[in-house]
Structure formats: structure tokens, C-alpha cells
Amino acid sequence: MKIALLGGAGLMGAGTAKDLVSAQSEGLAKLIVADVSLARAQALVDELRDDRLEAVALDVADQAATLALLRQVELCINAVPTFAGHQMAIFHACLEAGCAYVDYGGMGVYTVKQKAEHERWAEAGL
Secondary structure: OEEEEEOOOOHHHHHHHHHHOOOOOOOOOEEEEEEOOHHHHHHHHHHHOOOOEEEEEOOOOOHHHHHHHHOOOOEEEEOOOHHHOOHHHHHHHHHHHOOEEEEOOOOHHHHHHHHOOHHHHHHOOO
């Protein structure tokens, strides 16, 4: 599976990256660690030393760049802090890109909004 980890150089994202490349995880073909700080994303990739990892600079406020990245993967893991205010924009970009979406469920209000769109996602096969 090809995965984009948005906010991947943050604490939760870095922990998720470590889990995904661990011996207990299966099926990872590529993990794109996307973060506003390329230096931090690259430092994580260098630390983990796994050929399946790639560091990418991404400002999720740039909708075109976010959509272009999401079109390259099958799954988006959103580790961008919820209070940054990008939750629903990333969620909708995933639907448009045709990739599955998961986040850490930081605020229940977004979970309610996302669940309200379940049928659209089901119709898209996501």
C-alpha cells in the first residue's frame, strides 16, 4: 500500500511512521512523510533508514499541492494538528483524489461531520 502521512514529522506522525515500518506491520510499499518542514521530514526518514520512506515538503493550505500528493497514494493518514483548521479540507481532498482517509479523531465535531458524508465515500468505493 502507498500511504501519505500528512504532518508526518510531528510527534504523532513520527510515531505512526515508526509503527508502519516496524516488523509488526505488513503491506507497506511506500510511505510519503509530508510535512511543512522538509528538514524535519527528512530527519525522520534518515533516522528510520527504510527505503520505503520518502520525505516531501507540503503545506496543506496549498490545496493543489495537497491534491496532487493524494492522487499518488491509496491512503492518507492525517496527522496535522486538528486545531490547525485543515481537517475537513484534507478529508474532502482525499475524496476528490480517490484515496482512503484516516485521522486521529482529535475533535468529535469533525468526526460527526465526516460520518455525515459516509454515503458519498461509500459510493466512491472508499
